[in-house]
Amino acid sequence: MRRFLIVLSTAIVLGSSSGMVAQAQDAVTSSQIQQRDPDVCGAAGSGCDPAEVQQWKAVGNRIADLSSADLSQYAYACVQHQDWKRECETDPTAVLRRLGIEGY
Incomplete structure (x- = not known):
């Protein structure tokens, strides 16, 4: 059970940080698009x-x-x-x- 909780908490942390990366990529893409408007x-x-x-x-x-x-x-x-x-x-x-x- 303990191992399951460790894996679950790791998955939650990784999942939340991947959302931040996606948001950062979206921001860069939007900025580049605005520069080439x-x-x-x-x-x-x-x-x-x-x-x-x-x-x-x-x-x-x-x-x-x-x-x-x-x-x-x-x-x-x-x-x-x-x-x-x-x-x-x-x-x-x-x-x-x-x-x-x-x-x-």
Whole structure:
């Protein structure tokens, strides 16, 4: 009987703490959604991208016809890989190939 009570009390403690974890996850998710609110950030939250990413997206739009998803991949790659700057400025498809994205 004592063992049963210990197991039961452990289950109750674990059950109550899992509820707190779920609430914390919900709060983070809500916060992230608010940060990417289309009314504030535009379609797909792209208006809330860092300034450097937005600058590379503008370059990519000028020099290539990329889908929005590929444009985003290109822009983030150009920010992360400073050594790709020449390709980022002249050949976005080369950057996409480095990322494993084909079809251009």
